[in-house]
Amino acid sequence: MLGSQLEVSFLEKFDTEVVQYLRNELQNDHIVIRTEIAEIKDEKKLYTSTDIFDYMVKQNPDLKDLKDRLGLDFDY
Template identity: 35%
Template sequence: MKEAWTTFAETRKKQQADYFLLAQPYERTDTRIVMPLSNPIQETMLNEFRLELNTFLRERLQNSSIQVVGELRVVEERKMIYTPRDKFEYLSSKNPMFRELKDRLGLDPDF
């Protein structure tokens, strides 16, 4: 499977976006190959060559039930911590005792 996938990816090397998409890890069950996608543009790109990919894999692996499917997944974005206030809020969300300690000692995290 890996060899056939890599061979197809090499045929798409001139289209760098397609090649990059095919270089991403995929999940395989019995006859279903799931490609995790991070945005709708990747889904459109996959749809452009999915039929060709399905045909290639079916012929190469001699399995007519193989199906490549794209699955849109939400990527969690993390907020960057820059200021002392942001750092304090982050740490106090992890450990509420920081907030109590700040109140008891009368500290100001912005200073």
């Protein structure tokens, strides 16, 4: 599922190449890519690296520990 028409347009640029690659690698001539746009409601857009990192930490709290151990800083 894709989030916007822009994503569909991007995928369409590579659609033929991807399908051909998958058909060759999987030896299956019946592979087809279908696109569907899913409407996302009330979801906050993640623009900054801090926003993205905070979202990822909610998914996996161990990332904060890893960031601290490696001394990484996303706020530059």
